[in-house]
Amino acid sequence: MRSSLRLLLLVAGLSLSPALWAEPQNPECIAPAAPGGGFDLACRLAQSGLKETGLLQQPLAISYMPGGVGAVAYNQIVTQRPAEEGTLVAFSTGSLLNIAQGKFGRFDEQAVRWLAVIGTSYGALAVRSDSPYRNLQDLVNDLKHNPDRVIIGTSGTIGGQDWLQLALVARAAGLNPRRLRYVALEGGGEIATALQGGHIQIGSTDISDSIPRVQSGQIRILAVFAPHRLREEPAMADIPTAREQGFDIVWPVLRGFYMGPQVSEAQYQWWKTTFDHLLASEDFAQLRDQRELFPLSLTGPELTQHIQEAVTRYRQMAREFDLIH
Structure with missing residues (x-):
């Protein structure tokens, strides 16, 4: 399985710039909460998936940055670590809801580069x-x-x-x-x-x-x-x-990742392509099932559009509950 995936990457990359295919050094996934929750789950799933499929040669480290259910991490990535090519940050539907209400400070949904959704709960x-x-x-x-x-x-x-x-x-x-x-x-x-x-x-x-x-x-x-x-x-x-x-309420929870706003286009595309291959892998599907997540694959521009539409909906919902004016 690993060799076939590497071959797919090689063939797909032949016509592209070599810089696009440079694996970032010291890759890291930030879970913006305490260990044990959904952000941690997303990082661990990416960690094991990228390792098992051979799409990432180095181990994906996991670190924790609790505070404001994602607000601290969002602000730090935008202001202090905007160009880190190996850093992914986990997000969820809750992150988008907080952005819609202005809880991430002066930064809105346009402030980062949305990378991938790897499943839903x-x-x-x-x-x-x-x-x-x-x-x-x-x-x-x-x-x-x-x-x-x-x-x-x-x-x-x-x-x-x-x-x-x-x-x-x-x-x-x-x-x-x-x-x-x-x-x-x-x-x-x-x-x-x-x-x-x-x-x-x-x-x-x-x-x-x-x-x-x-x-x-x-x-x-x-x-x-x-x-x-x-x-x-x-x-x-x-x-x-x-x-x-008797309560007609449905609330899906996205599990995914974003990157800093100044990450190079080449490196962003490297990660996007890597996640595209990961999400198409049967090995990854098994790992996702083991963590009780359901299939949902969104990357790049498709994800960015989804985010923008979702935040617009959540702003309207927040107004209905008098959370913003």
């Missing part, structure tokens, strides 16, 4: 395995009668992705999302830890990075915000959707 609501909540309606009933007693853990603050997916449930139930109690945490790993410790009663999170803890019996998923049951994944087949519980 869906939002989810998690509880501890011994929680009294058996379904989404149990939670809604308690939120109606005891909104101050239910503590909800989210990545980021009001207006973030995790906040918004629960706010959509609250709105559908006739509740004011701002009356609920939230605790801002840094990524899915911290949410799971807080659930296990009993510090929060609900974790608004992501299905993919929750599944290992579901399988270990530490947490349970009340609802996944997918369009239908995820029966193609055995570990998710029995998890009910919000839609089938």
Whole structure:
């Protein structure tokens, strides 16, 4: 498999500038949160995929830069590390939502070079395995009668992705999302830890990075915000959707990477082509499945257009919840 992929790269590159095919030195993937969440998952998937397929000869290092659910990393890449040809930064739908609300400071979706989306997940609501909540309606009933007693853990603050997916449930139930109690945490790993410790009663999170803890019996998923049951994944087949519980809410979560705004066109194209080959690989498809992610492949201009359209939608949604004016 590795030799065939290298051959494909060689043939594809014959008519292109040799500079385009120079592998960057010291490649790094930045997960802009604490270890254990969706950003970490994306970096680890890229790391293992590029290694297993032989598309990257050096190991892809992973580093962590928590802060503002991506805001610290976004600002540092744009202002301090804009031309680093080997640096990738993980992003998610939540990153785009924060950009739409101006939470990444003065920088908008035009500030970086969007590289690739390597898969998608869906939002989810998690509880501890011994929680009294058996379904989404149990939670809604308690939120109606005891909104101050239910503590909800989210990545980021009001207006973030995790906040918004629960706010959509609250709105559908006739509740004011701002009356609920939230605790801002840094990524899915911290949410799971807080659930296990009993510090929060609900974790608004992501299905993919929750599944290992579901399988270990530490947490349970009340609802996944997918369009239908995820029966193609055995570990998710029995998890009910919000839609089938009477709440018509779907929230896909992109997993991908961007680069600094001053990365050379040649090096950007090297990475784009590398990810194009990675995403077409059967080996990578198996690795993605093992991490409970679903197929979605977007790179280069196609991804950039998708990002611009998504941020426009999220700005409108943010206005509906009075998050921006």
